[in-house]
Amino acid sequence: MLNACLQSSWIIANTGEKLEVILNPFQLYTVPIQDWINTAVNLLVTHFRPFFQTIRYPFSVTLDGIEGVFITIPPLILLPILGLIIWQLAGGKIAVYSVIALIVLGFLGVWEQTMMTLSLMVTAVLFCAAIGIPVGIACASSDRVEQSVRPVLDFMQTLPLFVYLVPVVMLFGIGKVSGVIATLVVAMPPLIRLTNLGIRQVSTEVVEAAVAFGSTPRQVLWEVLLPLAMPTILTGLNQTIMAALSMSVVTSMIAVQGLGMMVLQGTGSLDVGLAAVGGLGIALIAIMLDRITQAIGQADRHTPWLNRGPIGMVCFRWIARKPKKYPV
Numbered sequence: 397m398l399n400a401c402l403q404s405s406w407i408i409a410n411t412g413e414k415l416e417v418i419l420n421p422f423q424l425y426t427v428p429i430q431d432w433i434n435t436a437v438n439l440l441v442t443h444f445r446p447f448f449q450t451i452r453y454p455f456s457v458t459l460d461g462i463e464g465v466f467i468t469i470p471p472l473i474l475l476p477i478l479g480l481i482i483w484q485l486a487g488g489k490i491a492v493y494s495v496i497a498l499i500v501l502g503f504l505g506v507w508e509q510t511m512m513t514l515s516l517m518v519t520a521v522l523f524c525a526a527i528g529i530p531v532g533i534a535c536a537s538s539d540r541v542e543q544s545v546r547p548v549l550d551f552m553q554t555l556p557l558f559v560y561l562v563p564v565v566m567l568f569g570i571g572k573v574s575g576v577i578a579t580l581v582v583a584m585p586p587l588i589r590l591t592n593l594g595i596r597q598v599s600t601e602v603v604e605a606a607v608a609f610g611s612t613p614r615q616v617l618w619e620v621l622l623p624l625a626m627p628t629i630l631t632g633l634n635q636t637i638m639a640a641l642s643m644s645v646v647t648s649m650i651a652v653q654g655l656g657m658m659v660l661q662g663t664g665s666l667d668v669g670l671a672a673v674g675g676l677g678i679a680l681i682a683i684m685l686d687r688i689t690q691a692i693g694q695a696d697r698h699t700p701w702l703n704r705g706p707i708g709m710v711c712f713r714w715i716a717r718k719p720k721k722y723p724v
Contacts, residue, residue, distance in 0.1 A: 437563055437566055437567075440566075440567060441566050451568075451577075452568055452573050452577075455573045455577060456573045458519050458522065459516065459519040459572060459573060459576055463512060463515035463516075466512075466514060467508060467511050467515075471502055471507060475498060478494065478495070479494065479495045482494045482688060485688060485691070485692055486692055490684075490688055490691050493687065494688070497683070497684050500680065501677050504677070506658065506673060506674070509654050509655050509657070509658060509677065510654075510655060510677055510681065512572075512653050512654040513655045513656065513677070513678070513681060516575060516579070516644070516647075516652065517640050517644075517685070519576050520580055521583070521636060521637055523580050524580055524584045524633075524640070525587065525633065525636075527584060528584045528587035528591065528632075529587065529591050529629065531545065531588050531591075532587065532591025532592045532595070532629075532632075533595065533617070535591075535592040536591070536595035536596050536621075549589060552581055552582070552584070552585045553585045553586075557582060558646065560578045561578060561646070561647075561649060561650055564581075564650070565650055570650045571650070571651055572653065574650055574652075575643075575648075578646070578650070579643040579644075583636045583639040583640040586632050586635035586636050586639060587629075587632040587636045588632075590629060590631055590635070591625070591628075591629050594624075594625030594627070594629050594632075595622075595625045597628065598625055603621070606619070606620045630692055631693065633689055634686060634689040637682075637686065641681065641682045641685070644656035644678055645659045645660060645678075648660040655674045655675075655677040657674075658670055658674030658677075659674035659678070662674060
């Protein structure tokens, strides 16, 4: 009787285990993707690190050059220069706001950190534009290229931001160059998507008319597609700038100096004032760059570029003062 009870209880237990395995088959086997990724990254670090160090060079040269200009030039000289450039690009009101915002940050004692963050943003956006716009044009020119690039962009935009830091640090080391590369990965997808979208939204009748008048494919691209798609492309550039600024605090975790480092240090030490000043600086820069890109996209295309801003004022005065010659 006892043996029968033990046997029946063993059968019940065994049946319960089998039923649990059937209902939860993930207990039998899991894909060791974590080990595969670690192995792949270690392989890259071991055998291809010199290659990735070579990739660092153009980022390092560009970033050091821009940062050197922003930090070396005294503020009283740099502020008028930036004001004139922004006035030419985006108009007088935005130039005044930008100069006032930079003056406020200077009086808050974060001028050097602001210039570091601004140089990092400018470098990242330059490389995003240099890579993202050609890729977007290629996606607009070929459906096969678009289908191949779209999953990559999905992963780039949906993976958590901190996931990029570990492989970037292992392949490129810590510091500001690694921060630019991590920012590049996060900020580039909007520009690629909107460049592709803007070109595809150009009317086919306009393209057919250009081809009918004898335009070559290169002329169609540069003289028809890109000018008509420019507002959408500039919207993508605006989104890229915002995404790059959102990475300023994240990249401070890999020793990238600037306003993001102030936010990180203030958060770590519960220093509300330090974090607030860093956050205020990032917000002012974000608003400034956002207004500049929006103004460029909404600029009056009927007015030639040389007739606007300080260049237009100088040219107008020079033409006005030039003596008129009347025929004898």
